[in-house]
Amino acid sequence: MKHYDIAILGFGKAGKTLAVRANALNKSVAVVEKSAQMYGGTCINVGCIPTKKLITLSKMAKFHENKDEFFKKAVGLKNELILALRAKNFAMLDSLKNVEVITQTASFVDKNTILLSPSGEKITADKIIINTGSKSIKPNFSVKSDIVYQSDEILELGHLPKHLVVVGGGFIGLEMASMFANFGSKVSVVLRSEILKNEDDDVREVLIKNLENQGVNFIQNAKISEINGDKIYFNDSFLEADAFLLSLGRTPNIDDLELKNAGVLVNKRGGVATDECLRSEISDIFAVGDARGDEFFTYISLDDFRIVNSYLFGDKTRTKNNRSPYAKVLFTDTPFAKIGLSEREAGENVKVLKVMMQNVPNAKILGNDTGFLKAICDKASGEILGASFICANAHEIINEIAIAMKFRAKASDLAGQIFTHPSTSEALNDLFSQF
Ligand SMILES: Cc1cc2nc3c(=O)[nH]c(=O)nc-3n(C[C@H](O)[C@H](O)[C@H](O)COP(=O)(O)OP(=O)(O)OC[C@H]3O[C@@H](n4cnc5c(N)ncnc54)[C@H](O)[C@@H]3O)c2cc1C
Numbered sequence: 001m002k003h004y005d006i007a008i009l010g011f012g013k014a015g016k017t018l019a020v021r022a023n024a025l026n027k028s029v030a031v032v033e034k035s036a037q038m039y040g041g042t043c044i045n046v047g048c049i050p051t052k053k054l055i056t057l058s059k060m061a062k063f064h065e066n067k068d069e070f071f072k073k074a075v076g077l078k079n080e081l082i083l084a085l086r087a088k089n090f091a092m093l094d095s096l097k098n099v100e101v102i103t104q105t106a107s108f109v110d111k112n113t114i115l116l117s118p119s120g121e122k123i124t125a126d127k128i129i130i131n132t133g134s135k136s137i138k139p140n141f142s143v144k145s146d147i148v149y150q151s152d153e154i155l156e157l158g159h160l161p162k163h164l165v166v167v168g169g170g171f172i173g174l175e176m177a178s179m180f181a182n183f184g185s186k187v188s189v190v191l192r193s194e195i196l197k198n199e200d201d202d203v204r205e206v207l208i209k210n211l212e213n214q215g216v217n218f219i220q221n222a223k224i225s226e227i228n229g230d231k232i233y234f235n236d237s238f239l240e241a242d243a244f245l246l247s248l249g250r251t252p253n254i255d256d257l258e259l260k261n262a263g264v265l266v267n268k269r270g271g272v273a274t275d276e277c278l279r280s281e282i283s284d285i286f287a288v289g290d291a292r293g294d295e296f297f298t299y300i301s302l303d304d305f306r307i308v309n310s311y312l313f314g315d316k317t318r319t320k321n322n323r324s325p326y327a328k329v330l331f332t333d334t335p336f337a338k339i340g341l342s343e344r345e346a347g348e349n350v351k352v353l354k355v356m357m358q359n360v361p362n363a364k365i366l367g368n369d370t371g372f373l374k375a376i377c378d379k380a381s382g383e384i385l386g387a388s389f390i391c392a393n394a395h396e397i398i399n400e401i402a403i404a405m406k407f408r409a410k411a412s413d414l415a416g417q418i419f420t421h422p423s424t425s426e427a428l429n430d431l432f433s434q435f
């Protein structure tokens with residue numbers, strides 16, 4: 001039985017980054033990945049990168065007469081990118097002298113022993129890192145149809161659907177709705193509640209208007225009973241489509257792991273229960289990324305790497321409790337980005353600042369002056385407590401607010417900051433000058 005200093009289960013963002021770090025420190029590492037199609041993990045193969053490549057290409061569809069042909073070309077370009085990234089990720093680890101990539105499914109025999117399937121071999125390790133990601137949640141209504149897809153399957157579709165019904169109005173649902181509408185599909189989003197019901201009303205208003213202008217039709221507060229053939233049934237009604245996308249959320253991918261054999265516990269979110277250093281109940285077993293069932297973002301998986309790295313190889317000071325402020329972005333045609341408090345969450349002792357994009361010169365240059373920048377500041381100190389940006393480039397400039405919040409900057413700091421011109425960032429001068 002081969003022994004390693006560290007075994008990493010799953011080739012995800014945190015795990016692969018930790019493997020590179022451990023190799024540099026001369027530790028022996030096994031990275032166990034169940035699928036050769038998933039070297040590099042969800043983000044590069046079926047998540048962030050393929051979706052954002054297609055979202056970017058979909059914005060060019062309006063220049064193409066034959067929409068179906070352009071969609072197929074876009075899928076081809078996306079596939080080229082993914083194949084290159086997957087090969088690069090594999091080579092990155094395979095070329096390291098202390099790292100071995102093992103293409104098998106991992107499960108625990110005990111707290112230091114991993115069974116590899118289908119080979120039946122076993123390996124042991126001093127430390128084990130669970131980085132097995134997440135999977136799509138299964139519907140709680142009946143599905144009898146062969147035109148129903150999950151997000152990874154729809155990225156491989158060989159034709160552009162004429163009418164796509166997206167079920168679920170979260171990150172994947174709204175991004176895909178915007179993307180397929182740009183490619184030229186008729187798109188309907190059927191969701192059980194109201195769109196982004198926890199966000200401020202002015203954000204929701206712009207978001208819905210923008211998507212409706214793209215041709216997306218919303219059916220909110222729908223109680224879905226079934227998808228049968230080419231029909232989805234909800235409330236007292238139905239819709240006909242030639243493709244359905246299920247985007248009902250994701251759940252940790254830990255079923256194969258036989259965690260009980262190692263004594264590792266599961267939390268209420270169905271993920272591996274960890275402490276602030278990401279140690280499980282068994283102190284030599286850690287969990288990182290989606291497998292913890294906390295926040296499902298690539299940059300959180302990367303930050304989990306920083307925490308485990310600090311614990312195993314550093315001064316142990318970096319923990320889940322001192323993460324930097326970070327934003328979330330919905331990559332619709334006009335993106336929505338949010339960090340910290342919204343106006344609704346902020347309550348009384350704050351000042352709300354707002355700039356409409358119609359008044360921002362760069363928005364005119366970009367040809368998209370919809371939306372606004374909104375910031376929430378503490379009334380007494382001026383400290384920035386949050387921001388909601390729904391506008392072109394929102395996904396980039398929100399990171400400037402993240403840095404400002406990390407250093408507890410005040411409105412006056414950004415009001416007096418020199419920004420390049422013309423840029424969307426320079427609108428932050430006007431926004432924070434209002435304080
Ligand atoms: C369509 C889509 C779009 C997304 N867009 C974004 C975005 O724009 N920005 C963003 O930040 N996040 C996005 N996400 C979320 C992001 O992709 C994930 O949060 C992130 O990739 C999770 O990384 P991870 O390190 O937890 O593991 P993953 O990258 O998921 O890696 C886990 C790996 O473990 C393997 N595995 C599972 N079980 C076993 C086992 N028993 N043995 C061996 N191997 C196993 C899997 O095959 C997989 O390769 C998106 C997700 C999806 C689905």
Ligand SMILES: NC(=O)c1ccc[n+]([C@@H]2O[C@H](COP(=O)([O-])OP(=O)(O)OC[C@H]3O[C@@H](n4cnc5c(N)ncnc54)[C@H](O)[C@@H]3O)[C@@H](O)[C@H]2O)c1
Pocket residue numbers: 139140141167168169170171172173175190191192193224247248249250295296297328329330331
């Ligand atoms: N831009 C990004 O950073 C990005 C993009 C895509 C995905 N992601 C990550 O992936 C995760 C998964 O995305 P997602 O869109 O699948 O999940 P989500 O949690 O964002 O949204 C799920 C949606 O499905 C609805 N839903 C759930 N069960 C339902 C049912 N039975 N009937 C009708 N509606 C139902 C929910 O109300 C919600 O609107 C996200 O939470 C996010 O962390 C991030």
